[in-house]
Amino acid sequence: MSRWSVWIWPLGIFTVIVVFLGVGLTLNPREVPSPLINKPAPPFELPQLHAQDKTFSQKDMAGKVWLLNVWASWCASCRDEHPVLIELAKSGKVPIYGLNYKDKRPDGIAWLNRFGDPYVLSAYDVQGRIGIDYGVYGVPETYVIDKAGVIRFKQIGPVTPEVLNEKILPLVAKLNG
Amino acid sequence: MRNYLFLLIFLLTLIAPLQAAPTAQGTPEGNLDQRVQRIAEELRCLVCQNQSLADSNADLAIDLKNQVREKLKQGASEKEVINFMTERYGDFVLYRPPLKATTMLLWFGPALLLIGGLIMLYRRLRARVAAVTDPELSADDRARAAALLEGKMDNGSDDKKSGGKARRR
Numbered sequence: 001m002s003r004w005s006v007w008i009w010p011l012g013i014f015t016v017i018v019v020f021l022g023v024g025l026t027l028n029p030r031e032v033p034s035p036l037i038n039k040p041a042p043p044f045e046l047p048q049l050h051a052q053d054k055t056f057s058q059k060d061m062a063g064k065v066w067l068l069n070v071w072a073s074w075c076a077s078c079r080d081e082h083p084v085l086i087e088l089a090k091s092g093k094v095p096i097y098g099l100n101y102k103d104k105r106p107d108g109i110a111w112l113n114r115f116g117d118p119y120v121l122s123a124y125d126v127q128g129r130i131g132i133d134y135g136v137y138g139v140p141e142t143y144v145i146d147k148a149g150v151i152r153f154k155q156i157g158p159v160t161p162e163v164l165n166e167k168i169l170p171l172v173a174k175l176n177g
Numbered sequence: 178m179r180n181y182l183f184l185l186i187f188l189l190t191l192i193a194p195l196q197a198a199p200t201a202q203g204t205p206e207g208n209l210d211q212r213v214q215r216i217a218e219e220l221r222c223l224v225c226q227n228q229s230l231a232d233s234n235a236d237l238a239i240d241l242k243n244q245v246r247e248k249l250k251q252g253a254s255e256k257e258v259i260n261f262m263t264e265r266y267g268d269f270v271l272y273r274p275p276l277k278a279t280t281m282l283l284w285f286g287p288a289l290l291l292i293g294g295l296i297m298l299y300r301r302l303r304a305r306v307a308a309v310t311d312p313e314l315s316a317d318d319r320a321r322a323a324a325l326l327e328g329k330m331d332n333g334s335d336d337k338k339s340g341g342k343a344r345r346r
Contacts, residue, residue: 032223035267102236128240135265137223137237 034135034154041068041145042133049100049108049122056097056123058149065175067096067168068143069119069159070131072103073111075139081158082115088164089118094172098122101131101139144168146175213246216258220245221270229272 036042045057058068069085071078089096098119100108105124112122125131134143135154144153153171155163217231224235230242241262248258262270274280314322 032269033267035264128237129244132240132244132265135267137266 031156032137034151034156036135036151037154039151041143041149041151042130044123044125044130044133046099046123046125046130049098049105049112049124051121052105052124056121058145061097061145062149063147065094065147065172066145067094068099068134068145069096070099070101070134070136070139070141071122072101072139073107074103075101077158078140079115081140081160082118084159084161084164085118086116093169095120099130099134100124101136102126102128142168144171144175209246209249212249212255213242216245216249216255217242219259219272220262221272223266223270 041058043058045055048054048056085096088094096118098121100122102125105126108122108124112119123130128136134141138156140158142155142159143151146152152175153167155168159168214231218229220230220241222228222230222233222235222238222241224237225233228238230238230245244261245258248261249255253261259271268274268280274283276284
């Protein structure tokens with residue numbers, strides 16, 4: 001009994017520590033759980049990127065399931081996800097609205113002209129205030145907002161085909177269904 | 178000449194904070210700076226996660242500091258500002274995580290480990306002390322020890338006897 005316990009204790013403690021560290025290592029520290037999930041999307045009314053004299057508000061989307069994608073021309077990984085968004089826009093499965101975050105208007109427009117524009121329209125958040133309201137800290141970020149205007153999902157970082165097919169599209173289908 | 182210039186600049190840099198201090202304390206603006214600083218030290222920069230907002234010069238950190246300043250100017254309390262941030266970025270934004278059911282282990286884990294370690298150490302030391310304590314010598318043992326010391330050891334039956342004793346102990 002005593003000979004066993006000499007070994008079992010350190011081994012047990014070691015195993016526990018390894019499990020904790022192992023879980024810690026596989027977590028992505030950049031994925032901060034958003035407190036906004038299942039909360040109403042923060043209200044905003046912003047000028048549009050293209051049509052400066054028109055505004056866009058989350059209220060305009062009441063009754064629809066839609067994506068809000070935070071992007072900027074200075075954001076390198078936005079370019080990575082861009083083809084995915086273009087494809088999604090073509091498929092017509094869910095409308096994508098852009099939040100052009102802390103960008104210069106001509107830069108943003110030029111970027112869309114160059115790489116294609118998957119957005120129904122983009123709101124222009126030059127000061128990044130609405131970004132803060134939405135808890136944005138790493139562009140790109142994408143929100144799935146339901147018919148009642150509640151945020152149901154948030155993707156931090158680029159939308160990959162996997163994320164789109166395994167998380168976003170099934171969720172959109174469920175919310176629409 | 179050049180050395181004097183350097184010395185002068187050096188001395189001026191020493192004086193600079195002294196000059197800044199009275200204005201910083203005197204005006205409400207100065208108080209505001211201190212309050213912004215105090216809050217910024219409590220909040221995590223989300224872009225560079227091991228820095229506080231106060232330490233960080235990341236774009237977002239600067240925006241958030243401005244937001245803190247603005248809220249304070251509008252008359253928000255420090256608690257309200259902290260709440261404003263946690264509503265948007267979650268508890269993660271706090272350098273001092275709040276005490277709740279999910280953070281119990283985080284808060285008390287180290288103390289538990291310490292207490293557990295101390296208990297184990299205590300028991301081990303007690304066991305060691307018990308093992309090391311001199312056994313009482315019987316009159317027989319004493320006589321044998323004395324005989325050994327005098328070099329009059331007899332390799333006969335006595336040896337077997339003492340062997341038996343040792344095993345009994």
